[in-house]
Amino acid sequence: MTAIPIVRLTPLAWLRAGPLGVIWRSPRATTGAAIILVMLVLGLLAPLISSYDPSRGTFDPWIKPGVGHLLGTTALGQDIFTQLLYGARLTLLIGVASGVISTAIGTALGLSAAYYGGRTGEVINTITNVFLVLPGLPLLIIVSAFLRGGGIWAIILVISLTGWPWGARVLRSQALTLRNRDFIHAAVSTGESPARIIFKEMLPNLAGIIAANFFGTALYAVLSEAALSFIGIGDVSKVTWGTMLYWAQAKNALLQGAWWWVAAPGLGISILGMAFAFLNFGVDEISNPKSNQLGKATKVLRRKSVAKVVDASALPLLCIQHLDAGYLTPSGPVRAVRDVSLDVAPGEFLGLAGESGCGKSTLAFAATRLLDAPGAVFGGEARLSGQDLLSLTPEELRRVRWKQYSLVFQASMNILNPVIKIREQVYDAMQAHGVHDKAKLEARARELFELVGIRPDYLDAFPHQLSGGMKQRVVIAIALALEPKLVVMDEPTTALDVVVQRQILQEINEVRRRLGISIIFITHDLSLLVEMSDRIAIMYAGEVVEEAPAQEIYTAAKHPYTQRLMTAFPPLSGQRERREGIPGRPPSLAQDTPGCPFYERCTVHIPGTCDVKKPANVNLSKEGEPVHRVACFLHSPAVKPAMYEEEHALASD
Template sequence: MNGVLTILRRSPRAAVGAALLLLMVLLAVGAPLLTHVSPTSQDFGTWLKPGGAHPLGTTALGQDILAQLLYGARLTLLIGFTAGLIATFIATAVGLTAAYFGGRTDEIINVLINVFLVLPGLPLLIIASAFLRGGGVLAIIVVIGLTGWAWGARVLRSQALALRGRDFVQAAVATGEGAGRVIFAEMLPNLAGLIAASFFSTALYAVLSEASLAFIGIGDVSQVTWGTMLYWAQARGALLQGAWWWIAAPGLAIALLGTAFALINFGIDEVTNPKVIHATKATRVLRRGGQAPAEPASGPEPLLALRHLDAGYVTPGGQVRAVRDVSLDVAPGEFLGLAGESGCGKSTLAFAATRLLEAPGAVFGGEARLGGRDLLALTPEELRRVRWRDYSLVFQASMNVLNPVLRVREQVYDAMQAHGVRDRAALEARARELFQLVGLRADDLSAYPHQLSGGMKQRVVIAIALALEPKLVIMDEPTTALDVVVQRQILQEIDDVRRRLGIAVVFITHDLSLLVEMSDRIAIMYAGEVVEEAPAAQLYAHPKHPYTRQLMSAFPPLDGPRERREGIPGRPPALNADIPYCPFFARCPARMPGLCDAHKPANVEVSAAHRVACFLHSPATKEEPHAALASD
């Protein structure tokens, strides 16, 4: 129920569709209250026009059309919902079985699905219905349900196959969970939106199929449905008699029902499809109105200025502050490295600043100014115009964001077309230029993603991010899952492109040794806070914070005697509570009880352009957080 309410709340189209469907159900259930006339009664005049006692007129046999429309809704909706449930159940069972068991089972099921897809739908229905003629409504429901499942099974099998390879499903299998438990507890909930969409599509197919069968006289035409109303209207020559209302009433009702199903389907897609979400939504900003503006930085205006940024996730248990009072600048043309352990807030910081943090993510306070404009204050439409033109992103494991069924050329064109570039010659010339820039051949534009290696796909994504020459590119661990040789090649190309185009790069990784070589400046994050920030060479030569020193000592040198290397003991503090002390206290080898566990160190400049938040280097205590957190 909560999921249904979420869809209706977040999608106006789904709400309109649900309202239409609910209205039709209420009209069908309340038919005896809305009219005292029997739908089969022939006690009235024939071919009466709409008006008076007969708002929709009468038929050639003197039957009231309004009564037939209301009572006909009962069987029509029953056929749609029941056949839809049967077909969706079969599609779900078949699709999940094929995906989970794979091998020979998948091959057999796939052949069966293909056979049903190849068979023409309406002729198959006609033949099956002819054999079951006289079986009434139940026969129609069974026929439609048993012939309408194949398309849904194909889609569900495809999505379930991708889900079957996900880490959490593999982990469930590895721990010995049974097939039923994995399918129903791990896979099925993640396919709920797709299954619901399949149901409404199949229900619409069932309604249209019943109307088609009834219109050509196959099925039980003695029953009152919207389809049989159309049958008797054409059989009695309603249009020849000028009685257009006999055909218009059931035809319009079927069209409205189809509209309701389609709108609900669109609503489900809006809520569950990431592409649709990102196209129309932006990260929630919960900062309170009237919050004092952050103080401007001294010196030249930075390209990107984060001021007291607080962000995280809104959960039933309260706010999880994954980014805590972060202030950070990126100069034009600068290569800024952002490093830290997994879970320290690096990606959340990048996505919050650029308004790409998905729900339940939210920005709680602060500012994120790009070229002087606060991104957190822009409308979704304004953000759409800014994204990719003024800043772009290369996501973690971004190789997987390429659409497998589109050629690379169309995907490179996409961002440019969204920002007004329509000339095909200009698009092609720019695409070739971009591929040359990132070390790819122009012939690769004609390839599909599966025809490219991992390193080549990563270069494609970087080329797309550079398409409109943005001032800033944020790269979230773009070389993850690539071998070290390809990593180095791509990083060198990124740095070369940055210097040639004069763009700024924020490069996020947990590999500090990589950043020391590539970056102009490095910021170290821990527990959602920036604990140290300095030029790369200075940070490498003279790290100040104990966390930074331990991060650097975790990577072995390439020369010198062999040494035992160990990780940092312990774990970061929980981010769903306030941390009014040094967040690294529990893991710090140089901690000072009574000070570090009682006060939070201020982030101060200890030497030129070198800032650190540690009581070992400054006695300054941090003041209360700048941003007032919104309650939610």
């Protein structure tokens, strides 16, 4: 068993976990923030760094860079390095202030137009479009000419009032999509005020776009000020990087060979733009972590080991051994799957049951390398037909996926593209694995539809023309397209009514028997698994606490947790009884429990044993055959091997 990577708390751990952690956790954001911080500190400490007056010409003109003057002097005898330091102050002020004002205006108008719609939205949209069609620089020049002599704040005001439309347009487009999401409709239905919905529900979901808008506008402001100053419309009496460029061109610095006068402020503006870009990329990376992990396989953090020669014929179809998986968070790994070992035989229907958050989906997705970031596999093995899925390269994994195993996701009916016909979407998986003959694609698509109980003429339909049950059947058909050996189904019928659920499950079971495929079926409905499964595994707090044939689970459940799950469903016949849930709640997966994870909720626990020792998974025999596996001290005094416990304790140290 491989230990989880050690997570050590550093003296700056509080910074990572605090509000500034968003910047700290991204190398690009950290680089950008460091550059801006250095510029800000140099600007604020300019009087301490240089004793010269940036505006007074007290030296000889055109002195070349050297020891006395690091960047030389201007045509008027001013020290260029001193001007660069002082210029950083106003340049940063113009960029940040204009960015804040423009972003505030654009965000307010964009969100308001999207949320209120109607006449309000039309008016805001019209104003935005008018500003967008006006040429940016000419508009800046005209407005600046009227406000000439108003100082730096007049320039900030001009740039802010001309720099907001693009951000408003983008935000409106994104917010319109967000406005139609179910959670926004739910907030409106419950009577939340528009202000709360906009600022509490919508705004956080647009954080990445708003940040990009701010950094883009701040850079636009710096460049606009430089452009205005360069043509003499800005306040050239102030020292900014823009006015430095103005005086350099006015005094023909390049003709005099004084390239450093132009290079210094130009390089400063370029580095500032790079810093804004780094910050923007970093914020987007953290606010939209999934967008940066698309197409990537599950992160595997286990230690590299020498490849084993495994006889596939001696193994079950899927063999999971000591699998540890979970999620990487700023405060450390969350172990959602803990030392799980599980086998799936060829042609077997394995049911996986347990409460929400017990690790069912994480186990299935980790074993099949489909656990999205920040998910990761910490240790263990998952072998399909003897091949270790956790050691495959992304290209090898792409070839294995859908051909050797496939998945039907939770609420998977939503994965169908609404603007592409069903036929093309059924073809996609087959074409990705080398099937390009149109006749074969068509024949296979029709065969699949017959298999899952849909008329083939629906191949020409769009998803919106199908009912929920029919769309679910289409997704199952796509999963069976290449006749994989294993299909993982993560609560595929949860959103459907009970009649359609039963029809689909019966068809799944019939297809399984006909094709000889194995199925891992994940659900909360234990009564459903008892009827459909060959074998059932019960998960609790990331561990498999009981595993047995379905009939054994139904008639002789061993673990107290399984017994409570079984009694949560009332029988269809017999005397009516009062049913109760299981008191308490599962332990936090972010922490490790020294004993049995079910101890606090168990009514038959053994104090001094269950709370301090971890029960081992042991096989219970029936008529000499080991048919039942359970982790409970009520049935065996066996304790989980110390090797795993000590290794895990070391890793969590």
